[in-house]
Amino acid sequence: MTVTRPLAGTLSVLDRPNSYIGKTVPRPNLDRLLQGRGQYVSDLELPRMAHVVFLRSPYAHAKIVAIDADVAKRMSGVIAIVTGRELEAVITPWVGVLSHLKGLKSAPQHAIAVDRACWQGEAVAAIVATSRAAAEDAMEHISADYEELEAITDMRTALDPATHVIHPSLGDNLAFERTLNAGDVDRALLGSEVVEADFVFGRHTGVTLEPRAVVADWNAAEARLTIYQGTQAPHMVQNIAALHLGLREAQVRVICKDVGGSFGIKVHIYADEMATYALSKLLRRPIKFVADRVESFNTDIHARDHRCRGRIGVRPDGTITVFEIDDLTGIGPYSMYPRTSAIEANQVVNLVGGPYVTPNYRARARVVFQNKNVMCQYRAVGHPIACSVTEGLVDLAAAKIGMDPVEIRRRNLIADDAYPCASPSGMKFEQLSHHASLAKLLQMMDYDALRAEQAALRARNVHRGIGIASFIEVTNPSAAFYGVGGAKISSQDGVAVRLDAQGSVICQTSITEQGQGSESSTAQIVGSVLGVSMDRVRVTLGDTDNTPYGGGTWASRGAGIGGEAALQAAKALRQNILDLAAAILQSTPAELDIVNNSIINAGDGAPRMELNELARIVYFRPDTLPPGIQPELMATRHFVPRQYPFAFTNGIQASWLEVDPETGLVTLLKHWVVEDCGTIINPQLVDEQIRGGVVQGLGAALFEKCVYDERGQLTNANMADYLVPMSGEMPDIDIGHVVSPTRESELGAKGAGEAGTAGAAAAVANAVNDALRPFGTIITEIPLTPQVILTALGRI
Amino acid sequence: MKAAAFAYARATSVVNALELLAAHGDKAKVLSGGQSLMPAMNLRLLSPDILVDIGGLAELRGIAVRGDVLVVGALTRHVDLLGSPEIALHAPLLRDAVAHVAHPAIRNRGTIGGSLAHADPASELPACVLALDATIVVRGPAGERRIAATEFFKGIYETALSPDELLVAVEVPVAGQGVAFFFQEYARRHGDYAIVGLAACAVVAAGSFSDLRLGFFAVGDRPVLAAAAGKLINASVTPALLAEATAALADELDPQEDQQATAAMRRHLAAVLLRRCAAALLARPELEKGATR
């Protein structure tokens, strides 16, 4: 690990004896999950609980003429069959816009389609029955009469005047457009070599192991709705459910126990989940909805699906003079609620060229409606697009002037001592480490030896390639992300810690856990700061009744924001404990410390009193305390970054692979990542986040794509035809770190959850092009399927 | 994704299974390893009224050598083919092929009888039995039928089996002197159905083929025993002759287009496979390059 900038001063609150920070400690929830004692929503059974299945439109765009459910309603086990029109009485529609994304527009979306279905898979009726199987049986007996309408599927023609407008009230199919012009692009282009390419990104989706699942339980006696849901943002769900059901937030409780993966898929509000809340209220009983795999493919948000024209200007000495992009993306028929579907394109504009000093940057991004499933934020929102375009262009520029890809990066990456600084798109960088990361990467991969190996193999007709991709990552977002746009999505998080009567610690946090280890890192921080062993720290997450208010886990924010709140809360409790101990022991707080569950003398380490003894006195013999002392063995703190809108991180990845030019098959041989997420709380959790992220990026690079036909039918909505990356195809992934802590928090942690996904596809695409150099072929489309590669090579 | 309701009967003998099939006609489905049938039922692509589970019939299990024939019971699982010493000795092509079939969990249940009866044109084992010149043994109300593998596959998921018949065994001639095998397939991920694959069985003598059976799969509506192989038999295999054979192969195949590949790409990959097969079996790496630009 290379530490570029140690925290100032002497020992921080984290550098303590028995500190868990920077150590790989096993996740406290591991045994529970491995022993099958996890509690996922699909495990939940409540008295009188019914199951809902949705009849979904088989057409991408159709008028709903009639739904005849008479036969189905009489089938055994059926409780109710509800249409969009009927459900409208219980739940109001929504429009997915944010005010800071100027001009963004969308149409009202209903929990269940009313009159018209706008994508294949949109729910048109709900079948509620005593079991999922009974509901599916009944569904087969509903006859729905549709009038098929023209489906707008090709984003390239969505804005043509001749193209039908999906929502006539909006006037056109343009949801959002953003332009940016920094520096003087035209002048800079004059003295430069210019290279252009069209970058094409497949539509893909998150494929969580556990599908989306919700149990909604309206308790009429309490006038209260309890929602059990696998969500990344419980308080956001609470706010939205209340808003559209006409309730106060206090009438909605959201409980989120174990979640089997999220990747951004579970941070949105889905129509079928809203329908489930509404059905519970309508039918006054608990209703469970668990998406099956086909539904997941048709309704979990999709992402990417961009076509981006990119241009780069470069001088013979390697100076990159210009980045220019024209990005187009199709988001389905509605902007998703409440985070909107303009964020990814907006991010692309924000991030292109981000690692480099190039001041001249022109960008346009357009977001259009189409009759396909909705698109929205998925792990590393916008980053893979921006990174692939930027890094693809940098490699093209290097090839144009005959410079090594490493050398051109060395000459253009922002210097490590240039911070703080800002990008042409206005992104503020506190402290990044591009050059230290590059140096570390080259050393890890033994770049020169690899180049020599490549040359030797090429002589034997074996075609291997090296691809490099620098990236920046948005983490720890402030209110600048959603709050300023009017969304009730909190950017602050809170943590409450309390000492129980036996000296153990109970910690409630508003961040959530979907497998990334939030529970573990919170316990590590609290244990370290307090001086309590981790086995005495219990962390509660995911319950709007029982945690402080906060944003949850998304946008690589859990460790950086929730972690800092945990640190500050633990610090406050520690101070309270030391004050109290000083009073009991007739000492001063400064002379005491807490180490390993005991109060000790700070000076000589001599034990003074165990924490459980202190707790006993406080809770059971307060009469023995000196007069005037009111112990407070619970402390709560909140945190939100204020100085920087985002804590940017950076890193660099490299891919080593082989292409068989006869079959078009790519074999991944090795992948390297160097990444700088600031303070590392748990190295294993960070590394596994990065590996998992890389794997998702490799999926995008080679495998994953939602294939639609021209009528808007998703033709590969199953695990056999939609190819997720599997272990057999994955290379070893080596990870190194550079550490530049953020000074916005005492913890110094930035996010790491999306770094892997940000740059993996770019590294692979560059490596494939590097391997194919002898053939004079450049491919700027992912996934890089055999069909794509063989076509580019002219083999077929 | 829940199967529609169905009845279930566990057959106690082959005779009992045949009675059940006769009683229910095409409303019944044989359940073997369930690795193709159950997914189809859960997707409600198939809704049989009754499943006749033959899983308990020991008489359909096992691998035995009878004279110069290797008899493989219909219930022999993929995993058994992988581990069997008889298969390794007498029909290693099956072992090599089955390593490409799905993943361990599926190979632990899937059976050779199920795979052949299912007749997925992208499946490995149907192409192998063509290449091996195997015989499919079938029992029905009227007794036993023996069908040459070349006559068994009729189209996508279609075979010479009728609904009241049971596939009971496969008979494979044991590999003789000079017999060599080649198996390769192209798939984007390990364990996936192939984009194109080749199971080949050859007799090589003095540097040329005295026999060559090329079983291509995922190149049409059923596995194909390529006639183009004839061009390479008893001939001196030169790059030019090989090019002639690959051209003939391209003409002969009628591949379908799907999400993985166009028909043209399938023809191209079949040609690559043929070149690589010839190069490997004749131990002449230079043949592999073929007409590379």
Ligand SMILES: Cc1cc2nc3c(=O)[nH]c(=O)nc-3n(C[C@H](O)[C@H](O)[C@H](O)COP(=O)(O)OP(=O)(O)OC[C@H]3O[C@@H](n4cnc5c(N)ncnc54)[C@H](O)[C@@H]3O)c2cc1C
């Ligand atoms: C994820 C996954 C990946 C797979 N990948 C591959 C692959 O790469 N290559 C491949 O070849 N296969 C693959 N398979 C299919 C697998 O090999 C199946 O095991 C095989 O196709 C069917 O065998 P089974 O014993 O499971 O048959 P079942 O599923 O039980 O039956 C299949 C069909 O055959 C009929 N049948 C079964 N046995 C008999 C019999 N004795 N007589 C008459 N009819 C019978 C059944 O009625 C049914 O119609 C995959 C399966 C899965 C789930």
